[in-house]
Amino acid sequence: MPGEIGDTLLEVTGLGKRFGGFVALDGIDLTIARGERLGLIGPNGSGKSTLVNCLCGTLHNELGTIVFDGKPLNGLIAHQRTRLGLARSFQLPKPFHSMDLVDNIRIPLLYTVNARPGHHLTAAAITERCMELLRDVGLADKARRRPRDLTQVEMRSLELARAVATQPTLLFADEAMAGLSHSEVEEILAVLMRLNEQGITIVLIEHIMSAVMSFSTRLVVLVAGHKIADGLPQEAIRNPEVERAYLGE
Amino acid sequence: MRAGTFWLIVIAVGFAFIVVSRLYLTNEYFYFAGYVVLEYIVLSTAWNILGGYTGYTNFGTGAFFATGAYSSAVLHKLPALLHTTFDWTIPPIPLPVMILVGGLISGAMGLGTGYLTLRLRGVFFAIATLALSIVVQTLIVNWDFVGGSRGIYVIRPAHAPLGSSYIQYLFTLMTVLAVAAVGIARSIEGSRLGLGLATIRDDELAAEASGVPTLRLKLIATTISGGLMGMAGAPLPYYVTYLDPTSSFNLSYAVNSVAMPVIGGMTSWIGPVLGAILLGTIQQVATVTISSALNLLIVGVLLILFVIIAPNGIVGLVRSWRRRKEV
Secondary structure, eight states: OTTOOOSEEEEEEEEEEEETTEEEEEEEEEEEETTOEEEEEOSTTSSHHHHHHHHHTSSOOSEEEEEETTEEOTTOOHHHHHHHTEEEEOSSOOOOTTSOHHHHHHHHIIIIITTSTTOOOOHHHHHHHHHHHHHHTTOGGGTTSOGGGOOHHHHHHHHHHHHHTTOOSEEEEESTTTTOOHHHHHHHHHHHHHHHHTTOEEEEEOSOHHHHHHHOSEEEEEETTEEEEEEOHHHHHHSHHHHHHHHOO | OOHHHHHHHHHHHHHHHHHHHHHHOOOHHHHHHHHHHHHHHHHHHHHHIIIIISOOOOOOHHHHHHHHHHHHHHHHHHHHHHHHHHOOOOOOOOHHHHHHHHHHHHHHHHHHHHHHTTTOOHHHHHHHHHHHHHHHHHHHHTOGGGTGGGOEEOOOOSSBTTTBOHHHHHHHHHHHHHHHHHHHHHHHHTSHHHHHHHHHHHOHHHHHHTTOOHHHHHHHHHHHHHHHHHHHHTTHHHHHSEEOHHHHTOHHHHHHHHHHHHHHOSSSTHHHHHHHHHHHHHHHHHHHHTOGGGHHHHHHHHHHHHHHHOTTHHHHHHHHHHHHHHO
């Protein structure tokens, strides 16, 4: 049943990442169950994006193991992980600016969905699916426009649609709502909720607490590269260490 | 238009071009000058596959081009070498075979360059390709078998195939190469590969996140681009009949193969073709009417003008003009 929490989807053990002498992530253990909506919070520079980058293969973690859907990810480069079902949106949207929106969405369909064994969408089916995905995020009427014609919220919607086009089992939404107005945050949240109902496990990295609290079924807090809390959202934010990290002594 | 239809058209145009020139042009100089323009169509189209489609600026055209030229020089000397050392007798190697071999060697060099520079982007990649050019030139200068810095004389065969003079034969081969290069570029442009290359140009991280195997595609682009440049260089020894490092690694190849796509427009196959015809022709005319030293100056001035006035080249100008007409 969609939205239901099931078996373990992602298991991270002892993950460590250094940049020179700076320890960005230290001994991170994290388990994500199928169907979950996980909120990942932490102050700026706490390692949230680094964690996502290590999990998605954009960065290479020196320590620790990552097992996704029963398969170890260590040594796999980013596009191979995408093909396994790990998708992400970027904190700063990175659209393919020389292409129209349809082609932006066409890329993951051509290179991820069609690259999976047993899948072969025809050109016509791909175009139809692109339009469907754009419709889902309210961008259908701008399908033939370039990303530079989009507003902030539309750009983020495109970023999400492109990630969703890979047909992921796990989606990392990296600050998909930063800088958006209240109603725009609601729009993106609704999209994410709908995706979760369709069975996609979602990790939401976000600073907007109201959004995180209403969305997440579980909250993980990172501070200075360490995981300091992991549990139900209301309990996690009442954790004294979390209060200290956010509000000071 | 489908890729197959385009191939048919471009082959028909190339064929008609050869037939018409054979029928109506008797002045050998036309073939001599036309060869250079065609050569630049191949070079700039090849450059654009990596530079325009994939977004990697290559200043090492000279390296790939000269590798093709020198592989032909080696093949040219090969029968004599085999005869003196092993007493084997093989017939002279035909030029089309040399072109294929030159393409293979330069393609392999493109693959190697791509692999070694896979972490370099932007200006660093450009510098690395410039360095490649110097490395290859140094190797050639110190390789006595191909004449070193003295250069090497290459005697053309007494008879040219296809019932023509030798320069007509070279012209025909270069037309075939130009047709092939343009056909390949156009096929890439509309394909899955072409879209993948464009994602690398736009944003490599986002490309990987969308499942695009960026390294593999980049290597395909460097290989095809390098291979075509080598093929363009392979007939050079027979064109100049005296091959030396200074002229075969000439800076003008690198500058022209960058300038032509920039002036023509880098997003479409037609851009490098237009740029090569325009710049190549102007240079040939200027060489005869004014002075041969003026060549690079013309390129420089045009390049500056286009970068300022029409950064998207002739193709970009036409597109924006059409858009304005629609509005």
